[in-house]
Amino acid sequence: MIVVEDLWKTFKLTRQQRKEKGNHSQDGKVDAVAGISFTCQPGRIFSLIGPNGAGKTTTLRMIATLLKPSKGSVTVSGFDTVKQPLEVKKKLGFLTGTTKLYDRLTAEELVKYYADLQGMDKSSFEKRKDELFTLLDMNDFAKWRIAKLSSGMRQKVSIVRTIIHDPEVVVFDEPTVGLDVITAKNIIELIRNCKNDGKTVIFSTHIMGEVSLLSDDMALIHKGKLIYNGTYKDFQSGMRGESLEEEFIKLIQEVRS
Amino acid sequence: MRNSLVVFLKELKDTLRDRRTIIFMVAIPLLVFPVLISIASGMIISQAKKAQAKTLEIGLIRHGNAAEFSMELLKNANVEIREDIEEEQAKALIRQDELDALIIFEKDFDRKVEDFSQGRIRLLMKMTEDSEIEKSRVLKLLTQFEDTLRMKRFQKMDLDESIIKTIKISEQNLATAKEQLAEAVGGFLPYMFIIFCFMGAMYPAIDLAAGEKERGTLETLLTSPVDRFQILLGKLGVVMLAGMISALVAMLGLYLGIRRMTDLPPELLKTVMSILEVNTILILLSLLVPLTIFFAALLLSLSIFARSYKEAQSILSPLMFVVIIPAFMGLLPGMNLTMGTAVIPILNVSLATKAIIAETITVPQLAAVYLSLITLAVVSIYVCSKIYGRESAIFR
Numbered sequence: 001m002i003v004v005e006d007l008w009k010t011f012k013l014t015r016q017q018r019k020e021k022g023n024h025s026q027d028g029k030v031d032a033v034a035g036i037s038f039t040c041q042p043g044r045i046f047s048l049i050g051p052n053g054a055g056k057t058t059t060l061r062m063i064a065t066l067l068k069p070s071k072g073s074v075t076v077s078g079f080d081t082v083k084q085p086l087e088v089k090k091k092l093g094f095l096t097g098t099t100k101l102y103d104r105l106t107a108e109e110l111v112k113y114y115a116d117l118q119g120m121d122k123s124s125f126e127k128r129k130d131e132l133f134t135l136l137d138m139n140d141f142a143k144w145r146i147a148k149l150s151s152g153m154r155q156k157v158s159i160v161r162t163i164i165h166d167p168e169v170v171v172f173d174e175p176t177v178g179l180d181v182i183t184a185k186n187i188i189e190l191i192r193n194c195k196n197d198g199k200t201v202i203f204s205t206h207i208m209g210e211v212s213l214l215s216d217d218m219a220l221i222h223k224g225k226l227i228y229n230g231t232y233k234d235f236q237s238g239m240r241g242e243s244l245e246e247e248f249i250k251l252i253q254e255v256r257s
Numbered sequence: 258m259r260n261s262l263v264v265f266l267k268e269l270k271d272t273l274r275d276r277r278t279i280i281f282m283v284a285i286p287l288l289v290f291p292v293l294i295s296i297a298s299g300m301i302i303s304q305a306k307k308a309q310a311k312t313l314e315i316g317l318i319r320h321g322n323a324a325e326f327s328m329e330l331l332k333n334a335n336v337e338i339r340e341d342i343e344e345e346q347a348k349a350l351i352r353q354d355e356l357d358a359l360i361i362f363e364k365d366f367d368r369k370v371e372d373f374s375q376g377r378i379r380l381l382m383k384m385t386e387d388s389e390i391e392k393s394r395v396l397k398l399l400t401q402f403e404d405t406l407r408m409k410r411f412q413k414m415d416l417d418e419s420i421i422k423t424i425k426i427s428e429q430n431l432a433t434a435k436e437q438l439a440e441a442v443g444g445f446l447p448y449m450f451i452i453f454c455f456m457g458a459m460y461p462a463i464d465l466a467a468g469e470k471e472r473g474t475l476e477t478l479l480t481s482p483v484d485r486f487q488i489l490l491g492k493l494g495v496v497m498l499a500g501m502i503s504a505l506v507a508m509l510g511l512y513l514g515i516r517r518m519t520d521l522p523p524e525l526l527k528t529v530m531s532i533l534e535v536n537t538i539l540i541l542l543s544l545l546v547p548l549t550i551f552f553a554a555l556l557l558s559l560s561i562f563a564r565s566y567k568e569a570q571s572i573l574s575p576l577m578f579v580v581i582i583p584a585f586m587g588l589l590p591g592m593n594l595t596m597g598t599a600v601i602p603i604l605n606v607s608l609a610t611k612a613i614i615a616e617t618i619t620v621p622q623l624a625a626v627y628l629s630l631i632t633l634a635v636v637s638i639y640v641c642s643k644i645y646g647r648e649s650a651i652f653r
Contacts, residue, residue: 012649061476061652064480065479065480066476066479066480066648066651066652067648067652068648086482086483086484087482089480089481089482089483090482092480094476094477094480095477096473096476096477098473099472099473099474099476099477100472100473100474101472101474102267102271102472102474104270104271104274104275105267105270105271109267109270113263113267114477114481116263117260117263117264117478117481117482117483118481118482119482161477
C-alpha cells in the first residue's frame with residue numbers, strides 16, 4: 001500500500017530556470033507538488049494523470065525515495081520513505097518509459113545485477129529469472145548484449161529488471177512513452193499481471209486509453225495540486241463530456257480560469 | 258561493502274567492454290612511450306650519424322696565410338677543401354647547402370701570429386640546430402690549429418705552456434648515476450604518469466556518472482536498496498583502478514621502449530633499468546594510490562553535475578590543465594622536494610618521484626607527501642559523497 005499525506009515538494013530555481021519559466025518570485029522557488037494526498041491499495045491500479053509539468057514524475061520520485069518531500073509524508077508498505085528508505089526500496093519496483101539499459105551487459109547479466117543489489121540469493125534468483133524469462137519468451141536472447149536487442153526485447157528486459165525481486169509495490173512513470181504498439185501492450189499486460197498478483201500499482205500517463213483500460217483508482221493533478229482523487233468508476237459516471245480526453249481538458253481549463 | 262563490490266564488479270565488466278575506455282586506458286599509454294622513444298631516438302641517432310660521417314666541404318680563403326692549416330685539412334679524409342672560391346660565391350653555396358662552411362684568414366694573419374698578436378679568422382656557416390654537429394667539427398679543426406700555433410709561440414719564447422695556466426682543475430662528479438638521471442628525466446617520468454593516470458580515469462568517470470545519468474539508469478540504480486555512499490564507493494573503485502592501470506601500462510610502455518633502444522650505452526641502460534626495480538615501483542605506486550583516489554573523486558563529482566556525456570567531456574577536459582601545471586612545475590630546474598613542496602598536491606608526486614629515483618628522499622619528506630595525499634583523498638571522497646547525496650546534482 002502507498003499512503004501519500006499532504007505531500008509538498010519545493011524546488012529552488014536557478015537564474016536560468018527563473019528566466020525560462022518567467023518566475024519572478026523573490027525567493028525563486030516553485031512548488032512542483034503542493035499538498036497532495038491519496039492512497040493506493042494492494043491489488044488495485046492507481047493512475048496519476050495530468051499535463052506536462054503537473055508534478056506526476058516528482059510525486060512518483062518521492063514515492064520511490066529518489067526525492068525527499070519538502071513537507072508531508074509517503075509510506076510504502078508501512079515504511080516511511082525518508083526515515084526507512086532502504087526498507088521502502090526493498091518493497092519497490094520502479095520503471096520509467098525513458099530509462100535505458102546498460103548496452104554492454106547481456107540481458108541475463110543486467111537482471112542479475114539488479115537482483116544482487118536487491119540482495120537475492122543465487123537459488124531464488126535463478127528460479128525467478130527462469131520463470132520470468134520463460135513467461136516473456138526471453139530465453140533466446142538471454143546471453144545477448146543489450147546493444148544488440150530490439151526495442152521490444154529491451155522493454156522485456158526492463159520489465160524483468162523491475163519485478164525480479166517480486167516487489168509489493170510497482171511504480172510506473174509514463175511506461176509506454178515512445179514505445180510501439182506491441183511493446184506497449186507488453187507493459188499493459190505487466191501492469192495487469194501485477195494487479196492480479198495482489199501488488200500495489202501506481203502509474204502515470206498521458207494516454208487516456210491506458211487510463212480507461214487499467215485504472216481502478218485515479219488522481220488528476222495540475223500544477224502540483226490534486227483536482228480529482230477517487231475511483232475511475234465515479235469519475236466516469238460524473239463525466240460531462242463525451243470522452244475522457246474532453247473531461248480531462250474541461251477540468252484543467254476550469255482550474256486555469 | 259557487499260553492495261559496493263556488486264557495483265564495482267558490474268562497473269568493471271561494463272568498463273572493460275567499452276572500446277573507447279580501453280583505448281585511453283591501455284592502448285595509448287602502452288604505445289605512446291615505445292613509439293615516441295623509437296621515433297625520437299631513431300631520428301636523433303640517424304641525424305647524428307649522418308652528420309658525423311658526412312664529408313665536410315669547407316671553403317678556404319687564406320690570402321697566402323696558414324699553409325699548415327690547409328695541409329692539415331688535406332690530410333683529413335672527412336674534409337674536402339675548396340680554395341678556388343670567392344667570398345660571395347661561397348656564401349651563396351652555403352645558403353644552398355652545397356658548402357658547409359667558409360673560413361677566411363685575414364690578409365696579414367701569419368705576420369700577426371709571428372708578431373705575437375692575434376690573427377683573425379672569420380667563420381661563415383649556417384648556425385642552426387640542425388648544423389650543430391658540423392659546427393662543432395669545424396670548431397674542433399680550428400681549435401687544433403690554434404693549439405699548434407700556441408705551442409710554437411711558447412717554444413719560440415722558450416716557455417712552458419703551464420706558465421699561463423695558473424691552475425689545473427680536475428673535476429670529479431660525485432653525483433650518482435641515478436641522481437644525474439633523476440635530474441635529467443626524473444621530472445618527465447611522473448609528469449607522464451600523472452597525465453596518463455588522469456586520462457585513464459577520465460573516460461570511465463564520465464561514463465559511470467554523466468553517462469549513467471544520460472541513460473536514465475541512475476534513477477533505477479538509486480531505487481535499489483543500496484546506500485548512495487556504497488554505490489559511490491563501487492564506482493570510485495573502478496575509476497581509480499582505471500587510472501592506476503593506465504599509469505602502470507604507461508610505465509610498462511616506457512620499459513619496453515627503453516629495452517628497444519639498442520644504441521643506449523650499457524651503463525646508462527643499467528641505471529635506467531635499476532629505476533624500474535620492484536621497490537622503486539612499489540613506492541611510486543603507493544604515491545599513485547591516494548592521487549588516483551583524489552582524481553577519481555574529483556572526476557566523479559564533476560561528471561555527476563553534467564546532464565550528458567558530451568557536457569561532462571567539456572567540463573572535464575579543461576581540468577587537464579589544472580593537473581598539467583603542477584605536474585609540469587616538477588620539470589622546472591631548481592624545483593626540489595622540500596617540506597613546503599611536499600604538501601602541494603600533484604607537484605609533490607612529481608618531485609617525490611624525482612627524489613625517489615635519485616635516492617635522496619628523506620623519511621619526513623615522504624611522510625609529508627603521504628599525509629598530504631591521503632588527506633586530499635579523504636576530503637575528496639567526503640565532498641564527492643556530499644555531491645552524490647544532493648538531489649540538485651543527481652536530477653539536474
